[in-house]
Structure formats: C-alpha cells, structure tokens
Amino acid sequence: MTSVTGPPEQMVAVREDLTPMMSQYLDLCEQYEESLVLFQVGDFYEAFCDAAEAVARICEITLTKREDSTGTYAMSGIPIDNAASYVERLLDSGYRVAIADQVEDAEEASGLVDRAVTQIITPGTIVDDELLSAGTTNYVASVARDGDTFSLAAVDVSTGECLVTSAKLDRVVEELERVAPAELLFAPDVDASEFDLDTVAGDAMVTDFDADAFGHDAARETLSGYVPSPEAVVANDAELSACGGLLAYAEYTQGGDRLDYVSRVTRYDPRESLRLDATALRSLELFETRGASSGHALVDVLDETSCALGRRELTGWLRRPLVDRERIEARHDAVAEFAEHALVREAVRDLLTDVYDVERLIARVSRGRANARDLRSLKTTLDVVPEVKSELADAECAKLRDLHGALDELADVRDLIDRAIATDPPIEITEGGVVREGFDDELDDLRATERAGREWVADLEASEKERTGIDSLDVGHNQVHGYYIEVTNPNLDRVPDDYQRRQTLKNSERFYTPELKQREDEIFGAAERADKLEYELFTEVRSTIAAESERVQALAAALAELDVLATLAAVAVDNDYVRPTFHEAGERGIDIDGGRHPVVERTQPNFVPNDTRLGGDEGSIAIITGPNMSGKSTYMRQVALVVVLAQMGSFVPADSAHLPLVDRVFTRVGASDDIAGGQSTFMREMAELTDILHGATEDSLVLLDEVGRGTSTADGQAIARATTEFVDDDVGAYTLFATHYHELTAVADERDGVFNLHFTATRTGDDVTFLHRVERGASSSSYGVEVARMAGVPERVVTRSQELVDADGADVSDSPSAGEYRSNGRREPTQTTLTNGAGAVETETGESTSSTDSTTERDDALAAVASELDAVDIAQTTPLEALTRLNDLKRLLEEDDAR
C-alpha cells in the first residue's frame, strides 16, 4: 500500500542503513505523520518516495530520483523562493503540509545540517499572505461540550482574532455556519456525527488533534498564556476546552510557541445578533449567489470599502447583524453623518485606500516573519492616521467621536520605522540595505569603510593605467577570486613587480596587489559585518514594534470600522437608500414604502419599488400569489434584505422604512430553487419547515416560498394551509408566504391575521407583461400556460392547457382591466391549477370536470403526462434520463394523436 503522508515504507525497510539526511527525513515523516513533509535541501523543499510522486503530479513538476547505497528514491523539489503557489495546490488537494526547514547555517554546520518543522500549513492555519485572499477571514474552529452545552471557539491565525461562545447544539451549529471555518476540530467528547458537516462546515477539513489538549487542566494552562485569568473570559468548561484545545493546535501548527499576537480572546453571546442560519444565508444570497451569476450577492453591492481591513469588517457585520437598538442606531448615526458630509466622507475613504492590512501585518511582525517592506507598509498606514483624525475632528455623533478617540497615531512606532528602515528596502532582510543611514553609528562606520574601499577600487583602474602605461588595463571583480587587475597578454611585459598572479585566462592574466588584497578584505569584512548588524538591528526594531501589537490591533479595528461606516454611507448616497427607523417597545409592524431589492435593482434598470405592510392592522401573514416570474420571490427577499441591512447598521433601499427589531430570519425557498444544491427533497423541505415552526417567535421574519411543492398537490395544499394556521395561532411571526396554491388565499377570509397580496401582469393576446407590482388581494391565474409557452412546451400542449383553463375559469374575466384579480377570491372546489417550473402542466381531476366529451381522451393523455412528470424527482435525474423521459412523454401524446 502506498501512502503519501507518514514514513515511506521503502525507507523504513532500510532504516538502519539510511544516510544521515534520509534518516532525518524519515524521522520527521514519522513525527508528523498526518502531514506531507517538505524537506529543505538548499534552495528546494524536497519530497521523497510516494510523497514525491504526489507532489510532482499535483504541482506539475518533474519527478526525479535520488540514488545512494541504500536504494533509489523518487524525489521532487519545490523551489523555496516560489513555494507558496505549490503549497496552495497541495492544500487544495486536501493535504496538510509540514515545512521542515534547515535551522542552522549550512556553512556553519559540522556534518548534517539540523532541520526542524517550523510550520504546519493547514487550510485553517494559513498565515502566508500569498495563500490568503485579501480582506477575508480564515478560521480554524473547535467544538467542545459539557453536558448539553456546546461551545465553539474560532481563531484566525493570520490576524490573531479569537472568538468563543456557547449555546445549545442548534445555536452552535448556526454559529459554526456563520464562522464558516476552513478547518474544524472536535474535542474528544463531541460526537461529530451530530453535526451535518456538509452543511455546517462545507469544505472544511476536519482534523484530529491531541485529545489531551482539550482536557480541563491542559486547556486551562494553554489559555492562561493568552488571558491572565481564563475563568474571567470563558463562561463554562466547554468554552475552556474548546478554546484551550484550539489554541494548542494553533501553536502546534506555528512551530509550537505561544502566539503573542492572539491578544484578544473575545467571548460573545450568540443572542447579540440576528439569527441567520445557513439556509437563510444561502437563500438571501448575502455572500454567494446560488446560480451562475457571481458578483451579484448582497456583499458585492455593499463592498465599496477602501481597504482590506474594511472589507473583512463589512463581511463580519453582514454575517452578524445586531439586535440591540442602541448599537444599531449608533451605526446609523455615523452613516447618516457621513452621508450628509460628502467631503469628509470622500476624504476619509480616499485616505483609507493607503491603509494596508495591518491586522495580518502585525501578526507577521509578532511571529518574526515580517520583512522591512512590511514595516514600511505599517509606516505608510500610520502616516494616514493624523489626516484621518483631522477629518473627524468635528465629528458629532458618539460613534465617530469614539472612533476619533480610538485612532492612536502610534507616533513612537511610526518614528522608529521612519528612522530605522530604508525607504525602499529589499524583500530579503539578511543581505543589507534594510536599515537607514543615521540610525546606528557602528553600522554607518562599517558602511563608510565599505564605501571608501569601493571608491578606492573604482579609482584604481585610472591610477594603475597611469602607473603602468597599459591603457587596456581593467579592474574587475568576480565571486570566486574577488578583485583583480586584468592585463592582456601583449602587455604582460609592462606589469610592475608588486603585481601577483591570481588567474590565467586565454588572452590575459589577472593580478592583485597587496594593497588591493588588503582593501578587499576591508570591504568584504565591513560589508559582512554590516549585513549582520543590519539584520540584528532590524530584528530589534521588529521586536520593539511587536511589543506594540495590541495598540496596532486597536488602531486596525478603528480604521476597519471607519471604512465600513463611510462605505455604507457612500453606498446609501449612490443608491438612494434611506435611514430606517425602529419601533418603540410594544409597537409592531414592518412598514416599508417603495422598497427595492438591493441586488436586483442593480441589474434591472426598470425595477419597480413595492410597499410592505406586515404585522399592523392588515395582519402578520401575507399570502402572495401571482404569475410565475412576476416577482414574488424577489419581493419576499427584498423585505428580508431590508431587515438585514437595517440591523447591520446600513441604510436601506426604500423611500422609508419603519421596522421592528427582528430576532431571526427564516427562509424556506421553493424546491425548484434549490435544485442546483441537489437538495430538493421533500424531506429537506419539511425539516426546514419544522425548524421554522419550532424556532420562530413573534419577532421573527419568515419567508415561505412554495411550501409543500415537493409532494402531491393535495398534500401540499394541506400542509401549506396547516402551516399558515399554525403560524397565525401559535407563532405570530412576520410571514410572507408565496404560493401557487390559490386555495390558500381563502384562509385570508377566515382569519384576521392573514391577508392576500398578489402580483399583477397584463395580457395582450398570447403575451404576458409582468408589472412586478404588488397589490392587495389574491390573483386569479398563475399564467403558467404563458410561461409554459415561453419555456418551449409544444404548442399543442399549451393550447390544450389554455382550453382547460378557460373552460374551468369561465367565471373569471380574462381582461386585465376588468377584474383580473379577485380580492381574497376563493376558488371553486374543482379546478385546474397550473404550476410553475419548466412549464409542467398538472391537472387536478375533481369529481366534476368541466371538460367536454370530445376532449376526454386528450385529457387522459395530458393527465398521464402530468402524472409522469409529477413522479419525476428532478434532483435525482441525470440529463440522459431526462431526455429519455421527455421522449416517452412525447410518444404518449403522439399515440394519443394517432387515435
């Protein structure tokens, strides 16, 4: 059996005879058996045996071999200078990578160079900027439990942010979905099977880590390295375990030491935010669109941030809208102020474009990984701060005043970097050129000696030409022989006595003089000492700055928040958003005038705004009917997005919005809408419905889109009605229920808490124009036949469907102006309902049918087609099966035709 990680069997078999280096490799593979070991040999990271084959294949590099007396080993090497992109591929292929560096200078080593694993790179513990996307978070999370209290800890090793919380299982699962970790650890007493990992952790890598690290004492000890008194931060043993175990793992991946920059272990209460579970996050398309239209999620509309810090913060706000009115309004105040003062806003936004991701940067400083350019970037960021401060000098609202106060100019750090670090330093920090002149006397002396020596050498050619009379004489330098004076063969007879031979070439000889040799020693001696001294000075400066990490982190937090507030104001101004207001305690109702869908309005130039009144006199439950494609889903989502935006602190796309503080947004979207996710099973739909019916309160906003679609019409209708009644009687949540079951509109007649809304369309001949306008009352027809035609359903089926509709709906006028919609209209007991979807036509054969005898046969054929279609589980159907079925259906109709 071959294995890419762990000790290669080929080496284990000859363990005693291996060369010292290979034996070192084998040891490390054994020690880090979960990881693919990349083993530094000079300028390359090498892998051997099966690992070499995997690396060669995944990274598309050449597979070579290494031969010695013990055998021939497959080998492949990644150039260290360019390792990041290769490591990324290995991570993408699901490997953890252990970087085994040479930890002593190869020239100084006596015998084998010592090597050690300095870092384990896993998806959740990446710190390399090249492997991380800008402005994102990258968490590794852990889950522990104590009885039925579950706790979640998450750390972003690239910034040092560490969060911990606990709650009952369902709530922790929800938090896990929001954190969206790249890697997940379970404490030993947690049963991972209780978590639906596909949903909660998506692509996250699940890692097994030392069970002992999660034990009470070990976890407490680890955590006390980060907070003076762990019990003052964590609320229970589960949090202690999750946090301690997680930090131990983070340390393990970063070489074993305490991570100084993880200075803020923050406990939060999940109740501080509006609840949005994975289903809601997905169906509202806050971060990702479900279809192919990338770039059309809500975050894309909002993300006009100036810097990566702001981008990360914005995502955090959107993931966790607030529920505390004061905190929300403090944000609104700041957005309002920025919206009003365009000059200040744009000046601040402009200044912030010079701000680097100092959260990640200071983490690198603290880990001792930052180079001189990083420090200069920190300085560039700090340069901006006094200007931003002065822009905010006249700020009025409390939030902006607080932020003004929190903007620490860090003049000491800025001044130190400015004095110490060269303005345009190289990436390497060991080869000189990083420390600025004037910072250190000794360094200046050494550089002066070096410079004087080089000048002397530069003048040597002219003076020697004069002394010897050899015009072609040349002074040069090479790595091996150092400085030399080169004289061509014809002139050798004129060479002075103090010239000593250094090297013979074909047409010339190279010489040196004792003085040149002495100068050379001086130059290189000084240069070498200077480089070394520079490195020492640089690391000293870096450590001094590392000691200020917390101040830099606090500054970064303030800059991030400012960026988000100014951005939200800019988005509000650019897109005509208004400031929402909230009800006083005891009041109810969602009242939106001219509400718009923030994303759809960007792609639909003629977007039609719609009002929403929910929870007031009209009732809390709106049953929404209307033709397919008329805008029902868009409308429901826009209400939810207005709520989410308002509670995250943003203005909203509407003429006015007076809102409640919603505790949770639930969504249950139509089966067909979820096909892409392969989750259109009726079971799933019912599981989501169960969550809603159990979890919603009167302060929740519930969106139900086509509930009951996954089963037979009769069952679906029954479930839809019973759901409506339950929500009305027992829950009282703000509810928008879009449905094609017109029967459901009758509930409005029976209950005060339920009312009907419908979407309008006009019909001209065979064409339907959607007005996208919501109105009171129920709609009369679903216009499914027109949609079926538009979708390319054969004309004969369309025509026949229309005949059936017309026959059945004879009591309903077809003229759009003359009573097209009935207010709260109740449908007759037997009727034909047109469903949406890809034009599927479903007839419901009631006890009395209005079909005439001459059409009975066709009815039968159509009914057969409908029942065939009904039986199809689209999510389980391959394209080939779909084609075959389609063919069968056509044949059914053709047979009918032939009769």
Ligand SMILES: Nc1ncnc2c1ncn2[C@@H]1O[C@H](COP(=O)(O)OP(=O)(O)OP(=O)(O)O)[C@@H](O)[C@H]1O
């Ligand atoms: N208010 C509006 N103004 C302009 N265009 C709109 C509006 N609402 C929706 N649309 C457009 O109409 C299309 C259909 O909208 P939507 O998906 O909301 O319809 P629907 O009634 O939910 O359809 P179905 O019943 O088939 O699911 C959207 O893609 C959108 O482009």
